[in-house]
Amino acid sequence: MAARSESRAASTQGVGTTYFVALLAWLLPGAGHFYLGLRWRAAVFFSVVFASLTIGCLLGGELYEPARGQPLTSLAGFACMGSGVAYFVLQHVFDYSADVEGFGFEYGKAFILTAGLMNILLVLDVLDIGRGDKE
Amino acid sequence: MSHLGLMTVYALLTSVFFAFLWRRDRKEQIKLFAQLFVGLLAGAIAVGWLMYPFPSGPPAPIP
Numbered sequence: 001m002a003a004r005s006e007s008r009a010a011s012t013q014g015v016g017t018t019y020f021v022a023l024l025a026w027l028l029p030g031a032g033h034f035y036l037g038l039r040w041r042a043a044v045f046f047s048v049v050f051a052s053l054t055i056g057c058l059l060g061g062e063l064y065e066p067a068r069g070q071p072l073t074s075l076a077g078f079a080c081m082g083s084g085v086a087y088f089v090l091q092h093v094f095d096y097s098a099d100v101e102g103f104g105f106e107y108g109k110a111f112i113l114t115a116g117l118m119n120i121l122l123v124l125d126v127l128d129i130g131r132g133d134k135e
Numbered sequence: 136m137s138h139l140g141l142m143t144v145y146a147l148l149t150s151v152f153f154a155f156l157w158r159r160d161r162k163e164q165i166k167l168f169a170q171l172f173v174g175l176l177a178g179a180i181a182v183g184w185l186m187y188p189f190p191s192g193p194p195a196p197i198p
Contacts, residue, residue: 041155048152055144107141114145118152125156135159 018130025126027084029119032126045122053083053115060099061108063090082116082123146175 025032030046033039057063066077081087090096099105128134136144154168 044151044155048148052148059141104141107138107145110145114149121156 018127021130022123022127025123026082026119029084029086029115029122032122033129036126036129038129045118049083049115049118049122050086052111052118053086056108056111056113056115057090057096059104059108059111060102061105061110061112062098062100063087063096063112065091076113079113079116079120082118082120083112084119087116142179143176146172146179150175 021032021035024035028046029049030042030044032042033045034042062076064073064076064080066074066081068074098108102108125134150168150171153171154164158164158167
């Protein structure tokens with residue numbers, strides 16, 4: 001019940017707030033849901049997305065970057081970017097690189113791509129909740 | 136970790152995610168989680184067995 005009234009309150013705050021919350025959701029998995037007062041759900045989403053990304057990196061999976069002239073690689077790059085700040089931290093702070101010949105390379109790719117795509121779904125979920133289409 | 140282990144972890148994460156994303160009631164979340172988890176694992180094992188008759192890679196050299 002509290003979640004319903006909180007999500008309704010969020011939906012009356014205006015379009016600007018809704019898109020701000022969606023940006024939060026993209027930057028940090030679960031942050032959008034946390035801002036909307038859905039704390040337990042936020043914790044679960046953060047844990048799942050973070051776990052998927054971590055496992056993918058530990059397996060040495062590919063962290064794609066958009067590449068000119070390579071549409072499929074670019075698509076994968078945008079999917080990986082769905083993870084938010086973590087993507088840029090891995091790329092530019094930790095200088096992450098894939099272990100192409102490693103045993104877990106293919107699985108790692110799947111985990112990393114899934115983490116990004118899951119977070120994109122979370123952004124869409126937050127937009128729906130913010131607009132009052134969902135609770 | 137083996138392929139089966141990794142596949143199980145992937146199925147677990149995906150099932151938890153979608154159970155929480157698509158359902159609000161606790162019982163319905165658990166039910167959807169179970170359906171997705173079992174479906175993913177059983178489906179993957181079934182597809183693996185379906186592919187079993189077909190060889191992967193070049194044939195072994197004749198000794």
